[in-house]
Amino acid sequence: MEINKFERYWLIAVGVTLGAFIAATIVAVTVFGIRLPSPVERVNPQRLDQTIFASPGVRKIADNRYEAVIVAKSWAFNAGPEAGSPPVLRFPRRSQVTFYVTSQDVMHGFQIEGHTINLELVPGQVARATVNFNRPGEYNIICNHYCGAGHHVMYGTIIVE
C-alpha cells in the first residue's frame, strides 16, 4: 500500500500534534498535580446518617487546611446548619480544602467557578477532590448535572477572604 509523500508529512504532523496533547496531559498530572476523581468509597444513599455525611459542614484539620462534607439533594446543597441554604462557605486565602460530596437521591453535579473542581455526584458513590483557594473573591458552586425541575436554582457560594 503506497502512501503519498505529502500524506506522510501530514500523518507525521498529526502524530506530533497528538503527542503534544498527550504530553500536556502527563505534565498536568505530574507537574500541576491535576487529578481525576478515583473511587473513594461507596455509601448507601438511604443510610447517610451512618456515615460522615450524617453531619455535613466544614472542619479545620490543620493550618489553612479544611475538610468540607456536603450532601446534595433535590434541589439544594447541604453544607451544615452554619452554612445556611443556599450554603455560603468562607475560607481564608491560600487555604486548601478537600471536599467530600455525595448525592442522596438523583444525579447531581458539583462545579466551583474558576477552579479545577467539577464532580459528578453519583448516588452511592463518594466524590472527593482537593482545591486550593488562592484568589480572594466569590465563587459559586453550581449543580451542573440535570436533576429535575429545580435544577437551575441549585447552587451555593464560596467566599475566599
Place this chain on the structure above:
Amino acid sequence: MASITLPQLTEVPATPGTLKLVQRERLMIGAHIITAMLALMSGIFMGPFQAFHRSPTFIQYFPTIPVFTYYYQAVTAHGVMNALFFTTFFIIGFCYFVVERSLQRPIKSVLVGWAAYALMTIGLVIMLITILGAPQQSAVLYTFYPPNIAPALFYIGLVLLVVGSWLASANIFLTYRDWKREHPNERVPLAVFAILVNFIVWCVATIGVAVEVLFMLLPASLGILKTTDPQLARTLFWFFGHPLVYFWLLPAYVSWYTMLPRQAGGRLFSEPLARVAFLMFLVFSVPVGLHHQFSDPGVSASSKGIHTLLTLIVSVPSFMTAFNVGAALESAARNRGAKTLFDWPFKQKWGDPVVAAQLAGMLLFIAGGFSGLINASAQLNATIHNTSWVPAHFHQTLGGGVTLTYIAILYWLLPAIRGRALFSKPLALAQVFTWLIGMTLFGLAMGEAGLQGAPRRAITGQAPYLSPAAAFWLDMTAVSGVILMISSVLLYVNFFGTLFLSRQPAPAGEVPIETVSGDRTSPLWLERWGIWLGALGVLLLIAYGPVFAEVLDFQEGWNILRYMPTSNAPMP
C-alpha cells in the same frame, strides 16, 4: 409519512452514475428519509426555544415563553428526536440506497426491511406520545440516567428503535455476504466498506444500551426492580454513547469520500488510506466511552487515562479524512482553474447547495474536532465538564458537519425519491449559509458561556448564579437561536415544497455512486472482518474489562443494583 403517494418515475437512460429509482426503492428509501425528516422537525424547533429559556435578557422581557413552556421537556424532545430517531432513520434509508446502488442488487429482504421500518416507526410514535403526554415524568433527557426513571413507554420506544435498527443492520450484512459470494476476489466499493464498518460499530455499541434498558431501566420503570446502580448505568450508557457519534458521522464521511469529489468536480486522493481510516473507526471508536465520565467518582483514574489515549487515537482517522477529502477538493478547484496555494477553497461550487452544505459542514466540523480534542484531554475536563461548552462542541460536529451533510444528501436524494426537482435552489443556499452563520455563533456563544461557568441543560435564564459574562454569551446564544430557526424554516419549506409543490422533473444523472471499486491498490486483507473484530474485542477487554470489574464491585460479592432511589421521576 409513508402515505405520500409517489408517482411513477419517468424512465431516464441508464448511463453510468445515473440516478434511477425503481418503485420498490423509492418506497423503502423514501419512507425512511421522510420519516427521518418528520422526526427532525419535531425536535429541531425545540432548539431555539431552549436557547430563549437560557437567555437572562430574553426571560426578563418574555417571562413566559409560549409554545414550549417546560424547558426540560423541550430538551428531552430535542435530544431524543434529533440525535436518536432522525439520525437512525436517515442513516438506514441512505445506507440502503448506497448499498443497493453500489452492489447493484436489492437489499437481502424487502420484507425484513419493512418490518424494521415498522418497528422503528412504532417506536417513534410511542416516544412522541410519551414525551408530549407526560412532560414532567418523561423529562429524563436523551441520556436517561437513573435514578430518574421515565414511564415504561419511553424505554419501549427506544427498544423498538434499536431492535428495528438491528434488523436493518442484518439486512445490510446479508446483502454484502451474498455479493461477496459472487465476487470473492473483488474489493467491495469504498462506500459499502464504510457502511459495513458503521453498522458493525452500531451493533457492538448498542449492546451497552440494550443491557442498560432491558435489565435496569425498563424493569425499574415497570416496578419489577426496586433498586438500581447509577454508576453502572452511566458506564453502560457511554459504552454506547460515544460510538453512537461515529454512527452519525460515518455516513457523512461516505458522502465526503465517495460522492463529494465527483459532486465538486475532482477525484478522491487515496482510496486505500480511506479504507484504513474507516478500519481505525471500527477498532477505536468503541473503547473510548470513559472520556464522558472523567468526573465520575466510581471509575478509577487509570482507566480514564487509557480511554484518554484511545480517544486521541480515534482522532487520527478524522485527521486522515481532512487530508484526503481536502486533497480531493483541491483537485476539483484545480480543474476549475485555481492556480495559487490558497485560492482553492474559494474556487469551489459554493453556489451548488449540495456542495456548499457539505463544505459548510466541514468548516463547522473542523471547529468541532478541535473542541473535541480539548474535551478528550482529561486535565481540561474539569474546566468544561457539563458546562455549555459541551453542547457547543456537539452542535459543531453533529449539528454542523453531520447534519449539514445529511441535508446535502437530502437535497439530491429527495428529488430522486419524489421524481421532481428540488423546490428552490436559492432557498436551499440561503438555508445552508444561515445554518453556517447560526451554528458558528451558537458554538462560540455556548462555548464562551461554558468557560464562564454556565451549565449545560439548565434554565440559565432564571438561574441565580450566572456571572455577567456568562449572561452575555447566553443572550448571544438566543440570537443564534433566531438565525437557526430561520434556517430550519427554510429547510422545511424546501422539504414540503419538493414533496408537494415542485413541478419540474428531477434532473437526471446527478448522483455519483460507485458501482464497482475502481481501486486496485487496496490490500484485500483490509476486508478480513474477523481480524478487525478480533482486534476490537481485545481492545474492549483491555479498556473496559477493569472498568466493569470495578463498577460491578465483585470484591464485595454479587451485590450490584443495590441502590434504592428515594424519588422516582423528576417531580415538578
